[in-house]
Structures are given as structure tokens and as C-alpha cells.
Amino acid sequence: MVSIDVMGGSTEIGGNKILVEHKGTRILLDFGMSFNQNSKYFSEFLNPRKCTALTDYMEMGLLPDIKGIYREDYLNHMGRPPEERAVDAVFLSHAHADHAQYIHFLRFDIPIYCTVETYIILQCLENVGISTNSDLTSACETFVFYENNKGNPSRVTRKNIEYVHERDFHIMEPEQRMQIGSLEIEMLPVDHSLPGACGYIIYSDEGNIVYTGDIRFHGYNRDKSERFVEKAARCRPKWLLCEGTRIDSNEMNSEQCVKDEIERIVASSKELVFVEHPARDLYRVKSIFDAVKAAGREFIVGLKLAYLIESFGDLAPFSIDDVKILVPMKRWGLLCKNGIEQSQVERDYSVWERDFIFRDNSITYEELKKYPQRYVVSMNMWEINQLIDIRPHNAVWIKSSCEPFSDEMDIDEERKKNWLEHFGIQLFNAHASGHASGDEIRDMIAKIAPEHVIPIHTEHPEMFK
Numbered sequence: 001m002v003s004i005d006v007m008g009g010s011t012e013i014g015g016n017k018i019l020v021e022h023k024g025t026r027i028l029l030d031f032g033m034s035f036n037q038n039s040k041y042f043s044e045f046l047n048p049r050k051c052t053a054l055t056d057y058m059e060m061g062l063l064p065d066i067k068g069i070y071r072e073d074y075l076n077h078m079g080r081p082p083e084e085r086a087v088d089a090v091f092l093s094h095a096h097a098d099h100a101q102y103i104h105f106l107r108f109d110i111p112i113y114c115t116v117e118t119y120i121i122l123q124c125l126e127n128v129g130i131s132t133n134s135d136l137t138s139a140c141e142t143f144v145f146y147e148n149n150k151g152n153p154s155r156v157t158r159k160n161i162e163y164v165h166e167r168d169f170h171i172m173e174p175e176q177r178m179q180i181g182s183l184e185i186e187m188l189p190v191d192h193s194l195p196g197a198c199g200y201i202i203y204s205d206e207g208n209i210v211y212t213g214d215i216r217f218h219g220y221n222r223d224k225s226e227r228f229v230e231k232a233a234r235c236r237p238k239w240l241l242c243e244g245t246r247i248d249s250n251e252m253n254s255e256q257c258v259k260d261e262i263e264r265i266v267a268s269s270k271e272l273v274f275v276e277h278p279a280r281d282l283y284r285v286k287s288i289f290d291a292v293k294a295a296g297r298e299f300i301v302g303l304k305l306a307y308l309i310e311s312f313g314d315l316a317p318f319s320i321d322d323v324k325i326l327v328p329m330k331r332w333g334l335l336c337k338n339g340i341e342q343s344q345v346e347r348d349y350s351v352w353e354r355d356f357i358f359r360d361n362s363i364t365y366e367e368l369k370k371y372p373q374r375y376v377v378s379m380n381m382w383e384i385n386q387l388i389d390i391r392p393h394n395a396v397w398i399k400s401s402c403e404p405f406s407d408e409m410d411i412d413e414e415r416k417k418n419w420l421e422h423f424g425i426q427l428f429n430a431h432a433s434g435h436a437s438g439d440e441i442r443d444m445i446a447k448i449a450p451e452h453v454i455p456i457h458t459e460h461p462e463m464f465k
């Protein structure tokens with residue numbers, strides 16, 4: 001008997017956690033964070049407590065209470081007796097938080113399978129320290145003491161490298177198959193708004209399962225999604241775990257249209273242009289880069305994006321040397337002060353940022369003030385206070401990201417508009433979704449023709465009927 005337990009993501013967008021079980025073999029498809037469930041009880045200033053390990057997460061329905069999957073340091077801290085490992089592997093569809101973030105809570109010895117791009121993004125998230133639950137590719141034992149050189153107990157941190165464990169990651173190649181117990185799992189890349197997204201086919205002697213992950217057909221990797229559908233159809237699946245983010249929408253806008261629109265806006269502006277885009281969508285970044293080039297300007301990226309592009313190496317859409325890097329003032333703001341020692345300037349920045357401060361292609365706000373017509377700047381709400389240094393005139397802001405879908409995002413959006421108004425900046429939009437439209441989903445289901453459809457990653461499972 002094949003059993004499919006959708007523990008997260010069945011009536012909401014994201015939080016995917018699917019347990020597949022067959023003849024004693026158990027695998028997880030994704031282990032993501034549910035934004036819905038989280039924002040139902042928590043907010044920026046009210047978070048699940050670290051000190052209770054898993055308790056707050058389980059009590060408020062953020063994590064399922066099942067045995068044999070969670071990290072031993074957390075279980076021990078909760079006073080739960082040790083558990084045997086009860087899952088054979090995790091397969092990640094991509095590195096978006098709603099699919100991958102909660103691997104932080106998993107045992108260190110569970111093998112995790114994903115694409116090379118997913119692995120790189122998770123590593124960047126961990127190194128840049130973007131969230132509290134960031135034990136993604138490696139994990140540091142928590143709630144344990146070591147004996148310091150005075151013979152007293154000290155709390156373990158990441159500096160105690162003997163307590164830091166590399167997770168058991170395995171990189172999968174396109175169309176590679178992995179045998180895990182009684183199941184065989186094939187990885188197939190798909191088009192989505194993040195590099196390295198994939199779907200999976202799970203073969204068993206009692207019927208095959210297809211998992212779409214997050215998928216679309218209007219980006220630069222459309223052919224990959226089509227290949228996925230073709231192979232999925234060929235395996236005559238019994239079950240299709242199908243994403244339905246936009247099952248109720250037929251709006252169509254392609255990534256190519258976004259590029260053309262940005263190019264048009266940049267070309268018609270004579271002053272500085274800012275573009276707000278999803279932080280790790282390197283396809284969107286490529287669209288912006290190409291549009292900026294075509295409009296005869298230079299693209300400027302922030303530190304986090306610079307770090308991501310450099311980490312991608314040959315897999316990145318362009319080299320970090322092809323753009324300029326905007327270094328913002330931080331902490332004491334010594335960057336633009338004269339006669340300050342380099343080591344003191346560096347102390348204003350995190351270790352990973354220091355490598356970017358003094359490069360030949362690094363610039364500060366002063367360059368933007370001098371030559372606003374030369375550049376297009378990658379910018380987001382969390383760095384918008386740099387406008388106070390840049391003091392733009394008649395500038396343009398292109399919002400190239402999705403519309404707000406929560407109360408908190410609505411408030412941020414209002415706040416952003418206040419900033420733009422204060423500096424007299426004109427707002428434009430240019431965006432395409434990361435998800436297939438309703439018609440494309442129906443078309444995909446018709447082509448794959450499974451015996452059963454299991455809707456996932458959707459607020460409208462009833463529309464799948």
C-alpha cells in the first residue's frame with residue numbers, strides 16, 4: 001500500500017510537508033514553513049520561542065508531532081526520550097522558505113536530496129544568517145555545554161566546530177533516479193521563480209506518484225516544465241500532487257514581457273532607476289540585467305545579491321564583474337569618511353560582507369548622486385533608508401515583485417509608498433508570477449492524466465474537483 005500524508009500545504013499556499021510511505025520506506029517531499037499558520041499566531045515581534053525547542057511550533061500547528069524525524073538536541077531539551085530515525089530521505093523541490101526552511105528542525109543524519117542550485121541557495125541563506133532557523137546545510141548542536149579552558153561549562157556556539165554537523169546532502173542531476181528502499185525517485189527540473197526548482201516522479205510497484213513542486217510555463221525554462229509533464233504522463237501515475245497557487249487566475253505575463261517592460265521604463269527615464277525584485281530570483285535578475293544593458297545603463301546590485309551571484313559561479317546568469325556593487329553605510333558609517341583605517345571600516349560589516357567593500361566595481365551612494373542617469377539599482381524595502389544618502393531627483397521605482405498577500409505586507413507596501421512620495425519617486429510595475437495559470441494547470445493535469453489529483457499549495461482545492 002502506498003500512503004500519502006499531506007502534513008502541510010493542503011489548503012494553503014506553501015508550508016509543503018508530504019510524507020510518502022510504501023512497504024516500510026518513508027520519504028518526505030519538502031519540509032517548508034507555513035506563512036499562513038505562522039501569521040495566524042505570530043508576528044515580527046511575537047515569535048515561537050527558541051527556549052522550548054519544538055513545543056511552540058507543535059502546539060500552534062507549525063510542525064507535525066511525529067516521531068523519528070526531529071533533531072536530537074531539541075528533543076532532549078524538551079525531555080523527550082531519544083528516537084530512532086524513522087524517515088529514509090527528504091527530497092526538496094526548491095529553496096523557497098515555504099518548501100525548505102523547516103529542514104532546520106530535522107535530524108542531522110537524514111539524507112537530503114536536491115538540485116545543486118537549491119543547495120547553493122540554502123548555503124547562502126545560512127551564511128548570510130537571514131533567519132533564526134538557519135541550520136540548513138549544516139547544524140550546530142543547541143542547548144549543550146562544553147568545558148572551556150578554565151574548566152567551567154560554556155554554551156556551545158558555531159565557533160565550537162566539533163559541535164557543528166554537516167547535513168547529509170546529495171545533489172541530483174536532471175532525470176537522475178535514486179533508489180530509496182522500495183521507492184525509486186526521479187528528479188526533473190521545472191520552470192519557477194527561483195533557480196534549481198524541480199519536480200519528482202516516485203516510482204513504486206503499487207503505482208507512481210508525480211509531485212510538481214512549484215511550477216510555471218512562462219519563464220526562461222518553459223522547456224523544462226514541458227519535459228517534466230511529458231515524462232510525468234509517460235509514467236501513467238496513480239497520483240498527481242499538483243500545485244494550484246493560481247488555479248483561480250488566468251492572468252498571463254511572461255518573463256520576457258517583464259524584461260521588455262523594464263527596458264521600456266528605463267529607456268524613457270533620464271534619472272536614477274530603482275528595481276525592487278524577489279531577492280533570490282536570478283531569472284528576474286537576468287531580465288533586469290538584460291533590460292538595463294539594452295537601455296545602455298549599468299546594473300547595480302546590493303551585498304546580498306552580490307554574494308548570491310558569486311556563490312552561483314558559472315551557474316549565475318552573469319558574472320559579478322559585469323555589474324557594480326553598492327556598499328551601504330552600516331554601524332558607525334565609516335565607509336565614506338576620510339582618513340579612516342581600512343580595518344576600522346571593515347568592522348562596520350559582517351564577515352561575509354567585508355570581501356565586497358573595496359572591490360574595483362564597488363561604489364557608494366556618492367557615485368549615484370553624481371551620475372544618476374548612468375545606473376539602475378537593485379533595491380528593496382529593507383534598504384530603502386539609503387534614499388536619504390542618495391537623495392534622488394525625479395527618480396523611478398519599478399516594482400518587479402508580487403502584490404502583498406498579508407496584512408503585514410500591506411503595511412510595508414504603504415510604508416514604501418510614503419518613502420517614494422517623500423523623495424518624489426514615480427512608481428511603475430513589471431512582474432510575472434512564479435506559478436502556472438489556472439488554464440495551464442488544467443492543461444497539465446489533462447496531459448499527465450493521473451488516476452487521482454491531490455491539490456497542494458492552493459487556497460482553492462475545491463477548484464480541482
Ligand SMILES: [Zn+2]
Nearest residue numbers: 014096098214
Ligand atoms: Zn511555494
Ligand SMILES: [Zn+2]
Nearest residue numbers: 094096192214
Ligand atoms: Zn516557490
